[in-house]
Amino acid sequence: MCGRYALGKLEWWILQEMFKLQQAALNMQPRWNIAPTQDAPIIRHVEDHREAVMARWGLVPHFWSKPLSEMKYSTFNAKSETAASTASFREPFRKRRCIVPAIGFYEWTGEKGAKQPWWITVAGQEWFGFAGLWDRAEIEGQMVESFTILTTPPNREMSQLHSRMPVILRPDHYDLWLDPANDREAIDPLLAGLPDDSLRFSEANTAVGNVRKEGEWLTVPGDGVQARLV
Numbered sequence: 001m002c003g004r005y006a007l008g009k010l011e012w013w014i015l016q017e018m019f020k021l022q023q024a025a026l027n028m029q030p031r032w033n034i035a036p037t038q039d040a041p042i043i044r045h046v047e048d049h050r051e052a053v054m055a056r057w058g059l060v061p062h063f064w065s066k067p068l069s070e071m072k073y074s075t076f077n078a079k080s081e082t083a084a085s086t087a088s089f090r091e092p093f094r095k096r097r098c099i100v101p102a103i104g105f106y107e108w109t110g111e112k113g114a115k116q117p118w119w120i121t122v123a124g125q126e127w128f129g130f131a132g133l134w135d136r137a138e139i140e141g142q143m144v145e146s147f148t149i150l151t152t153p154p155n156r157e158m159s160q161l162h163s164r165m166p167v168i169l170r171p172d173h174y175d176l177w178l179d180p181a182n183d184r185e186a187i188d189p190l191l192a193g194l195p196d197d198s199l200r201f202s203e204a205n206t207a208v209g210n211v212r213k214e215g216e217w218l219t220v221p222g223d224g225v226q227a228r229l230v
Contacts (some may be wrong), residue, residue, distance in 0.1 A: 002130070002149050005105035006219065007040065010127050019043050019050050019174070024214060026052050032183055032218050036076035042147050044098040044134055045178045053163045059148035060137045061088040068139060072144055078133060080167055080191040081149045082189060084184055089148065092133035095180050097187075099129035099169065101179040104130040104219065106208055107161045107201075107229060117202040119219040122168060122194065130185055131167035131190065167193045181220040 026041055034040050039054045042112045049177040059075040060068065075088055083089040104121040122128045134147040152168040158165040169177055175188050176182055193196035217227040 001149060002038065002105050002107075002164075005034050005100075005102045005130075005149075005166075007034060007101060008103035008127075008216070010101055010103055014127070015043065015052055018050070018171075019099075021050060021052055023051055026054065026155075030216075032216055033193075033208055033211065033213070033214050038211075040100065040106045041149075042098040042100050042118040042132060042134055043129070043178070044096065045180060048176065053145060055134055056144060056146040057149075058146060059088065059092065059133060059135050059142050060139065060146040062091065062135050062137050064137045065139065068144070070190075072229050077145075077149050077151050077166075078148045078162075079162075080131075080152045083133065083150060089133055092148075093156060094184075097177055097180065098132040098134045098147055099174060099178060100147060101127060101129055103127045105166060106204055107158075109161055109207075115202040115206075115209070117206060117208045118198055118201045120158075120161075120201040123198055123200050129169050129174060150191065152191055152193045155198065157195060157199040157201065161201065167191055167196075170194070182226050 009030045012028055013086060028041055036058045037056055040057055041052050042055050043052050052088060057076055078089045084093045104119055108115040108117050110116045131150045132147045138143050151164045152167050156167040177190055190228050203221040205218045207224040208218040220227050
């Protein structure tokens with residue numbers, strides 16, 4: 001699965017140029033420990049243009065109207081194999097696909113109480129895009145925009161760490177994924193994610209498990225103490 005990721009110091013102009021965005025810049029602060037329920041940027045197609053917006057990680061279905069505290073099921077990830085038929089994700093899968101920018105993500109191995117986090121990046125890319133879905137719901141009189149990250153069976157590298165991996169899109173697939181005119185048959189091949197030998201991973205700081213910790217030092221080995229980056 002994918003329960004933590006980093007935006008790093010990814011700059012606005014890079015997204016603006018890649019996705020041909022015509023809007024004021026988002027206030028994208030460097031983030032190294034983005035967790036579910038927190039806000040993060042997504043890229044989406046709306047009407048006749050693309051835009052970047054901040055949205056809550058953990059999809060709130062459009063039909064949900066109760067307080068968020070009453071959502072007892074997890075929606076920060078969605079299985080790519082079943083998203084098109086699952087009530088919470090079915091409509092977003094057809095109409096509201098998005099890209100979630102990132103520079104890397106984390107996964108854990110080991111036994112409870114002694115888990116080791118790993119920092120995972122894409123070989124040869126300074127940043128990449130997760131395949132995501134977004135939705136909008138009115139909760140207690142307020143509009144909440146939210147997203148989920150799709151997952152798929154792991155490639156060879158990720159199988160050493162976990163039984164699932166996030167769907168990471170190739171840059172030449174961004175247009176295909178975002179265009180709502182493309183149907184299931186057109187986008188299904190994208191959901192396999194990256195092939196073997198596409199990912200790199202190394203030990204991360206154990207403090208990344210604490211959502212209150214933040215900083216680039218979380219991406220390097222350590223045991224809860226802020227590391228000095230060379």
